[in-house]
Amino acid sequence: MILELQHVSCGYGEKTVVRDLSLSAVSGEVLCLLGPNGVGKTTLFKTILGFLKLQGGRILLDGEDVSQWPRKAFAKAVGYVPQAHTPPFPFTVLDVVTMGRTAHLGTFASPTKADLAIARESLERLGVGFLQERIYTEISGGERQMVLIARALTQQPKILIMDEPTSNLDFGNQIRVLEQVNRLAREGLCVIMTSHFPDHAFLCSAKVALMQRGSRFQIGTAAEVVTEQNMMSAYGVRVRIGTLNGDGGSSVAACVPLISDCPCPPYPEKAPMAGQAVDVGPIL
Numbered sequence: 001m002i003l004e005l006q007h008v009s010c011g012y013g014e015k016t017v018v019r020d021l022s023l024s025a026v027s028g029e030v031l032c033l034l035g036p037n038g039v040g041k042t043t044l045f046k047t048i049l050g051f052l053k054l055q056g057g058r059i060l061l062d063g064e065d066v067s068q069w070p071r072k073a074f075a076k077a078v079g080y081v082p083q084a085h086t087p088p089f090p091f092t093v094l095d096v097v098t099m100g101r102t103a104h105l106g107t108f109a110s111p112t113k114a115d116l117a118i119a120r121e122s123l124e125r126l127g128v129g130f131l132q133e134r135i136y137t138e139i140s141g142g143e144r145q146m147v148l149i150a151r152a153l154t155q156q157p158k159i160l161i162m163d164e165p166t167s168n169l170d171f172g173n174q175i176r177v178l179e180q181v182n183r184l185a186r187e188g189l190c191v192i193m194t195s196h197f198p199d200h201a202f203l204c205s206a207k208v209a210l211m212q213r214g215s216r217f218q219i220g221t222a223a224e225v226v227t228e229q230n231m232m233s234a235y236g237v238r239v240r241i242g243t244l245n246g247d248g249g250s251s252v253a254a255c256v257p258l259i260s261d262c263p264c265p266p267y268p269e270k271a272p273m274a275g276q277a278v279d280v281g282p283i284l
């Protein structure tokens, strides 16, 4: 499946937030949208999903204008993980995740045992199966984030749009979500996500669309787009980008911010042994 944006402009009423953006994403690919707060990432997602009216250009799914796609077929094909979501009723986590099957059910039909099994499997896959009987409004923000991702997986979409899927998550869960993103792409899904961490683009070997103020866009591989110069231009922050040794002879790229007058003591050239105390000097 291929999603194409051709000269897309979008925004709210008379206000244009994103102007003349063209890009594409295909099955098996991770497309990571980077850009500062308020640049229009969520606005773009809402436009792709049909929540906002397109101001200009075209959005095509498998070559066909999305406005021509029947809503139900579109809802089956494209899953969405929003930034935050609070349902009006205290549903159980399993109920919320099973709602991901809605586009697959007939009108007035209830979820079947098979639908419930898919919902449970999605929760297990993300390592949060233990939450299934809990009340969704009573779990933590990070747990809700995992539940929303499980709901989108339950939909079994071909394209998965994730708005900051790692916000609210602790370090371990961030990495687990990125591992799932890579796994889903390997299984043939097209994942389009936003992140505020340029490193995430490297970790997902993603194609990157860097959105900057004034509707300036750069699209390319993570190595092409996540550069020291571009990070300064987009975020006003000095960074260094380098590579570290990964597993089995691989290398991983990392983007590290440079903080003026950083009080941090230098990291010892020879890494301390596990469990060995390190003198970090006075805590300032």
Ligand SMILES: Nc1ncnc2c1ncn2[C@@H]1O[C@H](COP(=O)(O)OP(=O)(O)OP(=O)(O)O)[C@@H](O)[C@H]1O
Pocket (backbone or CB within 6 Å): 012, 015, 017, 035, 036, 037, 038, 039, 040, 041, 042, 043, 044
């Ligand atoms: N409902 C709305 N009506 C009018 N303007 C809006 C509305 N929602 C958002 N905006 C404005 O549109 C611009 C883009 O917002 P958007 O939420 O798309 O940015 P973003 O890149 O997703 O930001 P963030 O990284 O902070 O989530 C902002 O200037 C925002 O104030």
